[in-house]
Amino acid sequence: MTVTTPDKAPVTDVPASSGTRLVDRVFKMREFAILAVLLVMIAVTQLGNSEFLTEQGIKDLLLNATILVLVATGQSLVVITRNVDLSVGSTLGISAFAAGLYLQGGGNPVVAVLLAVLMGVGFGLLNGLLVSLGQVPALVVTLGTLYIIRGVDSLWVGSRQIVASALPDGFVDFGSGGVWAVPWPALIALAVLVATAYCLKHYGSGRELYALGSNPEAARLAGIPVRRRILAAYIFCGALAGLAGALYLARFGNVDSGTGSGYELTVVSAVVVGGVVFTGGSGSVYGAALGALLLTSINSVLPALGVSSVWVLAINGVLLLLAITVDRIVALRVATALKKRNARHG
Amino acid sequence: MTHPSTTGPAPVLALRDVSKSFGAVRALRDVSLELSPGEVHALAGENGAGKSTLIKTLAGVHRPDSGQVLLDGSPVVFHGPGDARDAGIAVIYQEPTLFPDLSIAENIFMGRRPRRSLGRIDHRATHEATLALMARLGVTLDPDRPARGLSIADQQIVEIAKALSFDARVLIMDEPTAALTGSEVARLFGVVRTLRDQGAAVLFISHRLEEIFQICHRVTTLRDGAFVASEPVDGMTEDDLVRRMVGRDLDELYPKQDVAPGEVALSVRRLTREGVFTDVSFDVRRGEIVGLAGLVGAGRTEVARAVFGIDRWDAGEVHVGGRPLTSGAPSTAMANGLALVPEDRRAQGLVMDLSIERNIGLTGLRSTVRAGLMDRGAERSRSLDWAVRLQVKYARIADAVSTLSGGNQQKVVLAKWLATRPEVLIVDEPTRGIDVGTKAEVHRLLGELAADGVAVLMISSDLPEILGMADRVLVMHEGRLTAELPRSEATEETVMAAATGRAAA
Numbered sequence: 047m048t049v050t051t052p053d054k055a056p057v058t059d060v061p062a063s064s065g066t067r068l069v070d071r072v073f074k075m076r077e078f079a080i081l082a083v084l085l086v087m088i089a090v091t092q093l094g095n096s097e098f099l100t101e102q103g104i105k106d107l108l109l110n111a112t113i114l115v116l117v118a119t120g121q122s123l124v125v126i127t128r129n130v131d132l133s134v135g136s137t138l139g140i141s142a143f144a145a146g147l148y149l150q151g152g153g154n155p156v157v158a159v160l161l162a163v164l165m166g167v168g169f170g171l172l173n174g175l176l177v178s179l180g181q182v183p184a185l186v187v188t189l190g191t192l193y194i195i196r197g198v199d200s201l202w203v204g205s206r207q208i209v210a211s212a213l214p215d216g217f218v219d220f221g222s223g224g225v226w227a228v229p230w231p232a233l234i235a236l237a238v239l240v241a242t243a244y245c246l247k248h249y250g251s252g253r254e255l256y257a258l259g260s261n262p263e264a265a266r267l268a269g270i271p272v273r274r275r276i277l278a279a280y281i282f283c284g285a286l287a288g289l290a291g292a293l294y295l296a297r298f299g300n301v302d303s304g305t306g307s308g309y310e311l312t313v314v315s316a317v318v319v320g321g322v323v324f325t326g327g328s329g330s331v332y333g334a335a336l337g338a339l340l341l342t343s344i345n346s347v348l349p350a351l352g353v354s355s356v357w358v359l360a361i362n363g364v365l366l367l368l369a370i371t372v373d374r375i376v377a378l379r380v381a382t383a384l385k386k387r388n389a390r391h392g
Numbered sequence: 393m394t395h396p397s398t399t400g401p402a403p404v405l406a407l408r409d410v411s412k413s414f415g416a417v418r419a420l421r422d423v424s425l426e427l428s429p430g431e432v433h434a435l436a437g438e439n440g441a442g443k444s445t446l447i448k449t450l451a452g453v454h455r456p457d458s459g460q461v462l463l464d465g466s467p468v469v470f471h472g473p474g475d476a477r478d479a480g481i482a483v484i485y486q487e488p489t490l491f492p493d494l495s496i497a498e499n500i501f502m503g504r505r506p507r508r509s510l511g512r513i514d515h516r517a518t519h520e521a522t523l524a525l526m527a528r529l530g531v532t533l534d535p536d537r538p539a540r541g542l543s544i545a546d547q548q549i550v551e552i553a554k555a556l557s558f559d560a561r562v563l564i565m566d567e568p569t570a571a572l573t574g575s576e577v578a579r580l581f582g583v584v585r586t587l588r589d590q591g592a593a594v595l596f597i598s599h600r601l602e603e604i605f606q607i608c609h610r611v612t613t614l615r616d617g618a619f620v621a622s623e624p625v626d627g628m629t630e631d632d633l634v635r636r637m638v639g640r641d642l643d644e645l646y647p648k649q650d651v652a653p654g655e656v657a658l659s660v661r662r663l664t665r666e667g668v669f670t671d672v673s674f675d676v677r678r679g680e681i682v683g684l685a686g687l688v689g690a691g692r693t694e695v696a697r698a699v700f701g702i703d704r705w706d707a708g709e710v711h712v713g714g715r716p717l718t719s720g721a722p723s724t725a726m727a728n729g730l731a732l733v734p735e736d737r738r739a740q741g742l743v744m745d746l747s748i749e750r751n752i753g754l755t756g757l758r759s760t761v762r763a764g765l766m767d768r769g770a771e772r773s774r775s776l777d778w779a780v781r782l783q784v785k786y787a788r789i790a791d792a793v794s795t796l797s798g799g800n801q802q803k804v805v806l807a808k809w810l811a812t813r814p815e816v817l818i819v820d821e822p823t824r825g826i827d828v829g830t831k832a833e834v835h836r837l838l839g840e841l842a843a844d845g846v847a848v849l850m851i852s853s854d855l856p857e858i859l860g861m862a863d864r865v866l867v868m869h870e871g872r873l874t875a876e877l878p879r880s881e882a883t884e885e886t887v888m889a890a891a892t893g894r895a896a897a
Contacts, residue, residue, distance in 0.1 A: 247513075248512040248515075249511065250505055250513060253494070253502070256493060259493075260492055266473065267473050267489050268477075269472060270503060327494075381541055
């Protein structure tokens, strides 16, 4: 009794893969589409205002995006596991203040950055433990920690403020200096982004994040250490929020108890606009980074075109709905295409 | 209590006096089981007999409260599914456990991918290993295709490839054939025999008794969580096995009543949904049970969904009792006396967290409303009435449906639709995953309904069920009706020939 039918040669290139190519194309197109929108937007702005793409203009564009890109990268890891971290804004604020306070006391800039990252790790650990052990929806848990961290921040900071003049010169210069138009913080964000994307694609633990977001029960049955992976995603997300806090301090030099307030919503928008599916299992950090770049660019584009910045929030909202609608339509199209294929070949 | 006797080689995996409780429910009581290399071992028992708990114990999902799991004769403790897998135990669960967003290759090798330097995944090796597995299984699935949208049969193939990929010493299959059709089952059995000949131990669960006799050497029976017997299949009859499972003799499995069909109740004319099914025409008369057979994916469920109005149709007409239905309007269909018991009772037939009472009451929301408010009393008495009539086994009518066994859940779905007093009842795989005792009850019920003048359209992949219950058999192949056979002409051969497209329409 043989299993294979002998006359059925192993098929290598059959139309069976057309469904796959279609899916592949669609998901690659997603990142491409955001990039296209971004480029068109910048080109139109440049045509309307030739002052827009000067060296300083590009620098500002990148500087504005850097912090959001970092936090969105961390956030997408969490979202891929079918969770969310709403406390990133609070984490960013409190770690920026901690780093600032330490630097004001004459501390070493490198240690200050490490301090901010470690604080982020701590809060990420807290979130991760609550979500993975408590079996409580991440939305509620991190909404709780959002308020708790903000509350602690307010008590601790009070009416104090970190100002740029109190920070070491080197630190502030680092926040705005760089190679030609590319600022140092942007290079850091880029390095983090590329490394994260590489690990997600080429390491088992990275693929396991997708797996457990795609089907948590199956992940458990496949022997994936689900809790440990979720914990790791939160810690990573927290660490990047902390790092973003340090870069925020370097860039703006100005931190008070309200820093980073409401930031989580921008981050989540960037991630979703970038094509990371909110129900987990799908999306890429590059997409999230492009989403972040798109959202922050709108901030710069509107004033350059002479449109009131009052419109920014509304436009962000429209983009978000648009992104979700496109995702939904594409998902339906793909499902139909795959089904038709099954009907023909199955 | 008889302990299984060791005959052939020493067992690879065994349970000794294992008990497991969930709260007050004792799922397993002192159960022993031995799986030997080169042997296909059947596990039989009604729903709720403890088969799933037993499997999950072997798979490292549950840890026994008392008793031992023995691997190669020595006690082991599995701390999780990963431990069991590393010990060479592969499990194919009843519900496929795939990752819809990941590729087929990734699904197969999740957690154990080929590596290259620095611990990175070797994507190319993964791809090639998957191709090799697919060739071994004689199928042509693209390794890079996402698992989303695969038919249940193909999902099952991926699960089997997963088990093959790490040369499992023990393969456990929980109702792998429930969703498969004849040729797919044959292919699966081919794989199982090969594995067996290579020295793997196989544990096989199926509600289709004939399959147990076809492929298994030994059968262990459970009843109410307790061990009943473990014996060779040779020399047993189906009746013997059923008696062990239910503890009593069973009435006839297909209690078909002869009913003279009345006027046409459901008339479907040239119904087409683009890319799904084409030019489907048939009638169902009052008092008639019409079977709709075909391979999975032939478009049977899709026709039923379109007739009921869940999906739109692109061309054609549907009449119920002479009244035309509109495309894509389930409420019109219901108002005209049409009822649909869907294939997937968990996802489509029931609200799992709601009570039995509320679930049955859902279809009667209109009739149990007084002055714009729900009449809870009316709902309860209506639900109780139907639950009793269908002999649903429950503790309290206010219990969540999720606490019931599969067979009883199916009865609740039936009750929910029968409570609407339908003229036409469409049932999609009415006994899939239901134990043999409840199966006979569902069949009896369908027979009685037909005798009462209800027109029944029964979709089923269980060929004996179609042949045993239907007055007429319609067969679909790739979206078209390929045959209409009266009861006298319907045999396994004629139906399968039409279902596989070998017969002229």
